[in-house]
Amino acid sequence: MNVIVSTSEQPYTQFMAEAMNTFEDYNIKGIAIVALTDGDTLTGYWNMNLDDRAKVKAEVEFDCIDEFMKRNIDRYIDYESEDE
Numbered sequence: 001m002n003v004i005v006s007t008s009e010q011p012y013t014q015f016m017a018e019a020m021n022t023f024e025d026y027n028i029k030g031i032a033i034v035a036l037t038d039g040d041t042l043t044g045y046w047n048m049n050l051d052d053r054a055k056v057k058a059e060v061e062f063d064c065i066d067e068f069m070k071r072n073i074d075r076y077i078d079y080e081s082e083d084e
Contacts, residue, residue: 030047031046032044032045032048
């Protein structure tokens with residue numbers, strides 16, 4: 001099934017539609033949404049308790065660590081070489 005997220009042409013419409021279509025392949029038990037505006041951060045949760053939100057927080061933090069390492073991998077490889 002194809003999900004229509006919005007009829008407007010926002011830059012994120014395709015991303016949201018792809019996410020909704022991907023969700024159909026899984027047994028979704030909760031959803032968290034975070035959106036940044038010019039001055040605010042919008043959050044929304046469906047079927048998530050405090051423990052679920054903490055798990056999501058940890059996953060986002062791990063994503064940040066992964067991205068940091070990718071962007072700085074040369075620095076760490078050079079650091080390892082200096083120790084030898």
